[in-house]
C-alpha cells in the first residue's frame with residue numbers, strides 16, 4: 201500500500217526507496233477465474249529523491265502520458281467485463297464477503313473485483329494487492345487509519361485480511377469509474393460540474409486534514425477520485441497512501457505531476473501537499489489536460505517543479521477566479537490555502553437564491569425555497585404567510601435554528617422580499633383596483649419601514665419552516681463537522697414567478713413516520729425527532745428539559761397539550777412545528793443538515809446505516 205507505489209507510466213504513483221526491479225506479479229487464483237495471464241510487471245525503476253531523482257531517472261521508464269495507466273502487460277479480459285455469468289469465486293475468512301468473477305479494474309498494483317457483502321446485500325469492491333506477510337504486518341497503522349475514516353466523500357473501507365501473498369481489502373464500490381475517465385468522456389466538463397466535483401473533493405480533504413494529527417492522502421489525482429454516476433457523487437479513493445501526520449512527513453510518495461515541490465525536498469511536508477495536488481486536479485478538470493503533459497518523463501517534471509515552472513496547460517485557463525485558485529494551490533507551502541479556505545474561495549462559494557414553489561389562490565400562503573446555485577444538494581423549503589410573516593423574521597429564525605448560515609442573512613432576506621414584491625406587482629397588474637398597502641413587503645429591496653427585523657407585533661410567527669426530511673433510501677443523512685449541507689427536495693422545475701429553470705436534483709429522502717404510544721418517554725420521542733432533523737443531543741436535551749419543566753413526561757402528556765399550552769413551553773416556533781408534526785405521525789422532512797460533531801446525534805434511525813450522500 202503506502203510505500204509500494206512507483207511510476208512506470210505517466211499517472212502512476214511514485215515512492216521511494218525503489219529497490220525493486222523487474223518484479224512480476226502473477227495474479228493468483230487464475231484457475232478459478234479463467235484468467236491465466238494476468239501478469240503485472242514493474243519494469244526496472246531507479247528512483248530517488250531531490251536532485252538525485254532528476255539525474256537518475258530514465259525517460260524510458262516513465263513514458264509520456266500514458267494511456268497505459270494500468271501497468272498490466274496483458275490480460276484476458278478487459279476491466280468490467282463479466283465472464284459468462286457472475287459467480288462467487290472466493291470468500292472472505294469470515295464468509296461475509298463473496299468475491300465474484302467480475303473485474304472492476306486493474307491498476308499498477310492491484311486488481312479490483314466485484315464482490316457482495318452478504319450481511320448488507322451490497323455490492324462492494326474486493327481489492328487484491330500483492331505483498332508479503334511482513335509488509336502486511338507493517339501496514340497495521342495504515343489499516344487503523346483506514347478503518348477510522350468515515351466520510352461521504354471518501355471511499356469506505358470495510359474489511360481486510362492477508363491470504364496467499366495477497367493483502368485483500370474490501371471497500372465501497374463506485375459505479376462510474378474515475379474522475380480522469382469522466383473528464384475524458386466529457387471532453388471538457390463545464391464549470392458547474394467542476395465546482396460540484398471540487399466541493400466534494402474538498403469536503404473529503406477538510407475531513408482528512410481536520411483529524412488530529414491530520415491525515416494526509418499524499419496521492420490525490422483524478423485517477424484516485426471516483427464517481428457514482430447516478431447522483432454525481434465524488435469520492436476520494438486509494439487511501440492506501442494516507443498517513444497520519446506525526447510531525448512532518450519525509451517519505452517521497454505520490455505521482456510526479458501532482459507532487460508539491462516540498463515533497464521532493466528533505467525538509468518534510470505536511471497536509472498542504474494534498475492542496476497542491478488538488479490544484480493540479482482542478483487544472484486537469486478545467487483544461488481536460490493532464491498537467492505537465494509537455495514533459496516526457498518524471499525527471500523533466502521534477503526539474504520544472506523545482507524551478508517553479510508551472511504546467512503549460514495553466515496558460516489555457518481563462519476564468520480569472522479559477523486561475524487565481526489554482527495559482528494559490530500551486531503556491532509555496534506557507535502561502536497555500538487550507539482546504540477550508542479553498543472551499544470559501546469565490547470560485548466555489550455558492551450564492552443562495554430564493555424561489556417560489558407554490559402559492560395559494562390569494563397569494564397569501566407561499567412555499568418558498570432557498571436554493572444554493574451550483575450546489576444542487578443544498579436547499580431549504582419553508583412556508584411563508586404574507587400576512588403574518590416577514591422576511592426578516594423568518595430568515596432570523598432559520599439562522600437561529602442553524603438552518604441557514606448567518607452570512608446569507610441579508611441576501612436571503614433581500615431575495616424573499618424580491619419575491620414578495622414580484623407577487624405584489626403581479627397582483628396589482630391583475631387587479632389594478634387592489635389597494636397597494638395590502639402588500640406588507642418593502643418595495644425597494646431593503647426592509648420595509650413598517651416592519652421590524654425581529655418579532656412582529658402580532659406575536660410569534662406561525663411556524664414558517666417546513667421541517668421534513670427525506671432520503672431516497674429512507675435513511676438519515678450523516679452529518680459531519682464540515683459545512684452545512686442540505687439535501688435536494690425538488691426536481692428541476694420552473695420558478696413560477698420568474699419562469700427561470702432551476703437545476704436541483706430530483707430526489708427526496710424520507711424518514712418514515714412513526715407512531716409513538718402515549719407512554720413513550722418524552723426524552724425518547726424528542727431525541728428521535730432531533731436526530732431526524734439533524735439536531736444534536738444538546739438541542740434534544742434543551743427541548744426535553746423545557747417540556748419536563750411543564751410536567752410533560754410522556755408522549756401522552758404532549759398529546760394532551762392545548763395550543764395555548766404549547767406556547768407556554770418556551771420552545772421556538774420551529775421546535776413546536778417539528779414536534780407537532782412528529783406527534784401527529786407526519787413524515788419528517790428536514791431539508792438541511794447542520795454541522796455537528798456529536799456522534800450520538802448522527803446515528804441513523806433506520807437500521808444504523810449512514811447515507812453516503814452529502
Ligand SMILES: Nc1ncnc2c1ncn2[C@@H]1O[C@H](COP(=O)(O)OP(=O)(O)OP(=O)(O)O)[C@@H](O)[C@H]1O
Nearest residue numbers: 212304305306307308309310312325372373374438
Ligand atoms: N472502489 C472501487 N469501485 C469500483 N472500481 C474500482 C474501485 N477501486 C478501484 N476500481 C477500479 O480498479 C482500477 C484500479 O484501481 P486503482 O487505480 O486504485 O489501482 P492501483 O493499483 O492503486 O492504481 P494506481 O496506483 O496506478 O493508481 C481503477 O482504475 C478502477 O477502474
